[in-house]
Amino acid sequence: MLPYLQKNVPLSSYSTFGIGGEASFFLPCKTIDDLAGGMSWAEENGIISLVIGHGSNCLFPDQGFPGLILHNELVSFEDQGSGFFVVEAGYSFSLLGVQTCREGWSGLEFAAGIPGSVGGAIFMNAGAHGQETSLPLRFVEVLEHGKVQRIPRQEIRFGYRFSSFQEKKGIIVRAGFQLQKDDASYSRQLQMLEQRKKTQPYRESSAGCVFRNPPGCSAGKLIEEVGLKGTRIGGAEISPMHANFIVNSGGATSAQVKQLIDLVQSTVLEKRNVRLQCEVRLI
Ligand SMILES: Cc1cc2nc3c(=O)[nH]c(=O)nc-3n(C[C@H](O)[C@H](O)[C@H](O)COP(=O)(O)OP(=O)(O)OC[C@H]3O[C@@H](n4cnc5c(N)ncnc54)[C@H](O)[C@@H]3O)c2cc1C
Structure with a gap:
């Protein structure tokens, strides 16, 4: 048995939606050995x-997760000089963005206010304001079959909210980022953060944008045009502030969020002939 293994842990506490049943098993992982031990125990x-x-891009099911959740809590941060930063995957992506910009490094301005981890940002290729995680990335270290392998950026495929x-x-x-000197980066970041607070329901429980933008248009605009802004099912609501956000306005279930997602997809397909794809991971 693993020393820190927990049973029946509510995933609502590990999701920015505040939604989700219990994980049968849950392992807080502070080291690579914890992650490797958890993976082999599950196998x-x-x-x-x-x-x-x-958990800022996940919708966990109401009935819970019938397996082992490995919670990445690896958080070391190294400033290796000349704008090269090496961080572990559980490190706060927003904090990484703020720390580096404050020191006059450019490349991660957009990260401020994205409530994910560095690992989640790489996995999703998180982005905003024309920047994305893959651009300043130089390498990623991945744990597979008990071994850590370093993969150079050029060997990883990235796309819009996609990584291989x-x-x-x-x-x-772990990952390494090469940033560029730019004394204006911090003021640019503050403007981006201001814009985020003005246009997104930033303080409410959500998982950010629910749908990927279809080529050449905005998912939020389409949802607004078909008249669904503000629509509610139970405690789940299409944000009146930004139609691509579904918020948990109190007591929402995963099933209610999923019903709203289905409603948006079918309405936008019927009225605009566009098939919206989920950006949020439906676990
Ligand atoms: C208010 C708000 C604003 C947001 N704004 C933005 C935005 O501007 N741009 C944007 O792109 N996103 C945004 N998001 C979405 C989300 O924050 C990002 O997708 C973030 O990168 C997810 O990171 P996470 O650690 O929370 O991932 P999680 O939700 O924990 O996981 C997401 C997926 O990544 C996988 N994963 C996580 N860590 C690892 C790892 N170490 N190794 C392998 N797989 C892993 C998980 O299995 C899961 O499939 C926003 C969300 C919120 C709530």
Whole structure:
């Protein structure tokens, strides 16, 4: 048995939506050995496993997760000089963005206010304001079959909210970012943060944008045009502030959020002939 293994842990506490039933097993992982031990324990016992960072892009099911959740809590941070930063995957992506910009480094301005981990940001290729995680990234270290392998940036495929990690099994454990000197980066970041607070329901429980923007248009604009802004099912609501956000306005269930997602997809398909794809991971 793993020393820190917990049973029946409510995933609502590990999701920015504040939604989700219990994980049958839950392992807080502070070291690579914890992650490797958890992965092999799950394999040996024929149990499914899933690594999570800050749960800011996940909708967990009401009935819970019938397997092992590995909670990535690896948080070391190294400033290696000349704008090169090496951080572990559980480190706060927002904090990384703020710390580096304050020191006059450019490349991660957009990260401020994204409530994910570095691992989750790489996995999702998080982005905003024309920047994305993959651009300043130089390498990623991945744990697979008990071994850590360093993968150079050029060997990883990235796209709009896509990384090739979405097609593989490994766990991202560490990454290196090369940033560029730019004394205006911090003031640019403050403007981006201001814009975020003005246009997004930033203080409410959500998982950020629910749908990917279809090529050449905005998912939020389409949802607004078909008249769904402000629509509620139970405690789940399409934000009156930003139609691509679904918020948990109190007591929402995963099923209610899923019903709103289905309603948006079918209405936008019927009225605008556009098939919206989920950006949020439906676990
Ligand atoms: C208010 C708000 C604003 C947001 N704004 C933005 C934005 O501007 N731009 C944007 O792109 N996103 C945004 N998001 C969405 C979200 O914050 C990002 O997608 C973030 O990168 C997810 O990181 P996480 O650690 O929370 O991932 P999680 O939700 O924990 O996990 C997401 C996926 O990544 C996988 N994963 C996580 N860590 C690892 C790892 N170490 N190794 C392998 N797989 C892993 C998980 O298995 C899961 O499939 C926003 C969310 C909120 C709530």
